[in-house]
Amino acid sequence: MDRNQISKWFKNPGKMANKYSFHVVYFCTGCGIIEIPPSITTRWDAERFGIIPVATPRQANLFLITGYVSTKTLKAIIRTYEQMPEPKYTVAFGSCPINGGMYYDSYNTITSLDKYIPVDGYIAGCMPRPEAIFIGVTHLWKLIDMDKADGYKRYRRDYKFYRANQEQLFKELGWPPLFKDASL
Amino acid sequence: MEELKKKLLAYFTDLTIQIHDDYRMCINTQKETVVSLLNYLKNMGYEHFALLSCIDWIDKGEFELIYILSAYMEVCDKYQEKEQGIIIIKARISRDDAKVISVINVFENAEPYERELHEMFGIKFEGHPRLTPLMLEREYEIPPFRKDFDTLKYVDNTFGKIPSIEERKANYERT
Amino acid sequence: MKILSLFISPLLALIIGLLFLGISRKITAKIHWRCGPPVYQPLIDVIRSFSQKSISHGAFFDFGIILSLSSSVVLIYFLPVGDLYAMTSGGLIAFLYLMLLGPFGIALSSAASGNPNSSIGVSRKFLLALAYEVPLLLVLLTVMTHYNTISLVEIVNIQAGTGMAFSSWALVLPGIAYFLILPAVLGVRPFEIVSAPQEISSGPVAEFGGKHLAFYTLQHALQLFVGLALFVNIFLGGGTLFGLLNPIAGTVWATILGIIIFLVKMFIVLVIELFINAVYPRFRIEQAMRYLWKWPTLIAFVGLVIVAILN
């Protein structure tokens, strides 16, 4: 830890702690999950960056969406995202959440994830290698430093638009809005 | 296999049987016969129900149901070594009135297959206890595995029509 | 001295507890052939949890975790750390009652959260407590009978003359029994049944987030400290080492050295527990109860009988 960092710690401990303690809740949405075990175990050891998986969204601050998202999973993803306490960050994994990837014509997978929940960063590739995951995490650090990882703020600000998109897809969501002022 | 063919032809009337060189036996039959045929074959040692599938022959307006049976090796000892083939049973049903009798009384593990076919092709299996959706949660006008379901068009109409947040915001501010 | 220790001992327990959590993660990582997080990682986690917005599920949800944390802090006052102690009276009996308050607070919170996983976790927690309380009570009864006192401070002082409780052979069997139930008291594998993340999504803490989680982590660190410290106090002679500190007794240096010796002893016990933690999977709850009621209870009972006959 250099002197620069120490001053940052004193200035904004919450932000710095958020950077170095990612408690990950990951959804096994598709292929991405196969590279998660190698990156959290011996070979790549994500724990040295403070990244550990947790069991419930309540304890997490990083949401990894590991691959394509089918409509059935999307409901669960939105639920999980709304359960996480702020500040929270979302990183989508692989090319499928960006634009549908190779499932561009599948009737059951959505094409772009950021229409439904805010995404702070994408890690491209099919599959991204564990190294790519760590590079993605370091990029996320930079974004947090620059206050650009503001997905949760956008979600709060534009909630009615997100909610409208979700309702357009699902017709009936089955849970009350997270914030007030949810209808257009 | 030839032996089994003779037995089957003697027992059932409306069968056409071909034997391929790789121990595959192909039986064409009517949908009414399927249950009794499966029962008969099960007693003959073909106890492994491998697959229940369906093909949509849209030009002829028919669905073809495929039942694939094979034998567990040790169970089938009473047959000669070369007799452990695979039996493919085919039955055609009308596409407009897709109804067939369920076979879960014969083979327990046909249950999820039938649920899936009900969902993907819209075939009704009579006597199935829970024909609830298995994989899908959304409702589709045409069951998605039918040949006249155009996936690309569907994607464009549902996922493509949803605007991005920026677009929606701009629209909202304009109005 | 006492007023000073009122402030120092909880702070010390908190720091040491968090440090031990960090060290245990590091050592576990080394057993797994990997590098592991920095030892101050739990502190970062706690700061992060405090910075997050927490979602409350009602007054009981908040009250339960506060109760649990404060009861743990009070526990520390009854616990001599070397020469550092706040209370001499009360002793083991009060200690036992207070030890139940911590799980009770967590249970209160979890019940308020209404998560089915939490309720399963809580029921497991009480079953497990029920299981290890029996041998624990027997062991403590044996110790009290042997030393003819219920005060922890006096127990430690008596041991200061002989070095360790293990030097008196009557206490060997209770010591073994206590060591066998120590993983259950600390909640590590094979008794990590309560918060099994892979089975019931962390159990009681499934709905804890933000500040609640931070409080829980602190409470967990304190529990770890208490569990280890009790064992060190009763069986390993507390902050004494075969009368090594007797020449400089009463000075500030003796106090500091006593604390250091105490911590080193705790650390050794912790490392042994970590090795056990690393090579065993979880028990099922009924298996854990069967085990705890069989061997440790039997050994503790035999120990009690021997001590009773000797006295």
Place this chain on the structure above:
Amino acid sequence: MRELELFFGPQHLGMVGNFSITLKVEGDRILKADANPGFLHRGFEKLMENRTWMQNFPLVCRINVVEPDHMELIYSMAVEKLAGIEVPERGKFIRSIYCEMARVGSHLFGLWAYANMLGFDTVAHWAMYHRDLLLDLFEELTGARVYHIYLRPGGVRRDFPDGFTDRLVETLHKIGGKVPDYNATFFENSIFKKRAEGIGTVTREEAIRMGAVGHTIKATGMKYDIRKIEPYDAYDQVDFDIPVRTGGDAYSRLLTIRDDMIESVHMIFKLIDKMPKSGEVYTKTPNPFKWTIPEGEAYVRCESSRGELGLYIVSNGGEKPYRVHFNTPSYNHGLTVLEKALVGESVSDVGNIMISLYVVAPEIDR
């Protein structure tokens, strides 16, 4: 005691893959289990009808994330059968070695999943590390860590690089040298035995009735293995054993997996010894964009690490398949066997049983 409805998954650390089970529990006992798949449904079989024969390879291997290689194999076999393509001798051996490597990797992943489920971090980390060593070899051979797309109709994409077999043998020896450690800490561990013995028992009659395959049926004492019944590739040229157990519970299944893994390693050594030293590795196929395959149908099967894997494929003489249907082992295990095996067990054993049945969610959903 009141009945509780408990949702196990889809977001759950003990869950391998995105799969959900709705449990009706009374206290700790499970009264009824309802499998709820479909979180990973992409409609593969529909998508494959819209792509040409060769374009389907990237799709096929994504059906089973843990072990994509057998998916490639079965699709190649089906296309070869429909088009009447023969595989050269050396190609056959390379295919078999490659598939056995995949089997070892997949079993190590299964070991990780099982150990992780029981909170057995140490063994889980070791298994994942060893799998990674194998993935390095795959990377050298094919250029990718997970989805290799190495097989093709008519053989394999390219020959082994120089000295590859030596490195393979070295790595396998390295992994094999750890087997005593695995045995001591995991398979022979007394607490692990207590956890796994008598859990999720499937008797032989039940297994046959429910159409179980793979080691679920091997653990009941039946030597049912497609590699023996209907030998493909080079499996008829080496002799190997099919490990079986008789318990039928989770512990027997796990021991079957271990023995199968060791047997696979031995088989790789034998295959390397017997392999022709040089020769073609693939038969030339026509231009993939204009490749039409004659009308017909085929049902092929192979033994993946999870059990019998089947593929029913129909061609109407065009550039694209008319219908494909995969018969994946997890389908039976996850939807029929699991629901029955869970009834009467404890909640803490749900993941335990599920992983011992080797259920991989994307294989069910497809």
